[in-house]
Amino acid sequence: MWHNKILQAAGMFLICATVASAADGELVVLPINRAKFLAGQKFDMEVELRGAKADEIKVSIGGRDVSEFFGVTPVIQSDANLSSYRLNGVALTKPGAVKVDVEAKAGGNTLRTSVDYIVAAPGSKQANNVILFIGDGMGLASRQIARILSKGITQGKYDGLLDMELLNDGMALISTSGYDSLVTDSANAASAYATGHKSVVNAMGVYENSSKDPMAHPKVENIVELVKRARGMSVGLVTTSNITDATPAAMVAHTRRRAEQNFIAGEMLKADIVLGGGSRQFLPASTPGSQRKDERNLIDEFKAAGYTFAKDRSELVSANGDKILGLFNLDNMDVYLDREVLKDPDVLRGFTNQPTLVEMTQKAIDVLSRNKNGFFLMVEGACIDKQLHAMDWERSAYDTIEFDKAVAVARKFAETDGSTLIIATADHSHGISITGTYHERDGKTGREAVRTYANAIYPTFRDADGDGYPDAPAPDVTLAVQYANHPDYYEDFKAHDKPVSPAIMSGDIAIANTKRAQDGIFYPGNIPSNESSEVHAADDVPLSAAGPGADYFMGVMDNTEVFFGIVRALGIDATKK
Ligand SMILES: [Zn+2]
Structure with a gap:
């Protein structure tokens, strides 16, 4: 198996990294040890000596100076407490193992470390399209609650299965930790799916360096950039949260801080179909409810870039361009139970015509499937998570069912299309x-x-x-x-x-x-007293997949492998110019 070979190869290098003693400063190499790349995937490489001034930092691959190896001039910075050697926009193109050796001279001492990378070869194309469903925070219990409520159970046997449970060509348990901590947030977790690389809590599309500037951290090319660059595919992002919230944001953006939502709003131009809540990040500061700090009107900017804008369900249904921006609430969209069942005006605050996740998914597939180069669509059931934070499992369950009905729409499309990989998983779990x-x-x-x-x-x-x-x-x-x-x-x-x-x-x-x-x-609470909501759990999450390439998913897998399953199915060759 493609992934098993890779994992075995990666396993050979578990013991290589060494860290210098703190007195001499800490030598940090980014990307981290055991990082895995798709051949040709672009990234920034950075070596930092933290806590000391380096007289010299030498980085080499196979004995060759790394700037010569990549043909890129390094950016070198050094002061008393931090020295940095950085190469921007490089790529490893040859599949296999790569060892990076680092030597730093500081205060008469020599510090050495090394990291090992693995480079995955492009697969041969099996699928034209990939639809990635992320039930935010949707652990095993969430799936089962939805199954009980939606399908029923009689004398111990379920009366039916969810649509996501009928994705039967591949199944895995996904581990979700970031490289900084056992428990992930949604930015870090979605970033692993989007890039194939681990990150840290609140970060997306970057490794964490010492910079206080959230935009200055070394980047890794994400799935949206890759499928656009390597094949000219169309891209859709659909969610029930703010479209600039962590999960959709991590598909397109590179930042250490997920809170940079005004920046992230502009990054949504990388996608063709952008549907969710969060108009507050797109409206000029003078508009009531806006969260922008400037007078930019991003809705106008998207229109100028060829997008049809939809502010409610009716406008979404009639929208017919190849690019659509739909923003159906100032903040997160309301949950299914409030939006479609209870309809309490105090809760909906005027947003009485929001589309369902099912309608958004259908529209995205209708439009994206016009591109003969194929499409990548990410659909998030965001409030499964948000309602569990609020300890409201009923609201979460109705949204899980809605999410599952969006999976049903994709299954129907895939049945006739025959060339679509569907993946349904979560980004992390909750302690329910x-x-x-x-x-x-x-x-x-x-x-x-x-x-x-x-x-x-x-x-x-x-x-x-x-x-x-x-x-x-x-x-x-x-x-x-x-x-x-x-x-x-x-x-x-x-x-x-x-x-x-x-x-x-x-x-x-x-x-x-x-x-x-x-x-x-x-x-009485059982987590720190400054935490006002239920919090994420580190439990593995289930993944189900169907369609060409779904066989990649088996056993217990790292969350970064979801990325590699996607690019393998699509046969994305990132080494092509
Ligand atoms: Zn959460």
């Missing part, structure tokens, strides 16, 4: 688990009404209208979904009429929100 059911049939309430083992029986969700969503989020017997990691909060095990945060900040301390489940039980 289905521990049983909850009901008050016998008058018990609170924790005494959490039913475990035999007492759990089955929940009573019904789908009388057959739309795939439960008729009500709060049936007589509901699920007991419990959280492993939470702030101080009140729990009543019931669905909420409106989205409401579990805790609110009081200075630096998060205190339980009395507006939520006032009659419920107080649970």
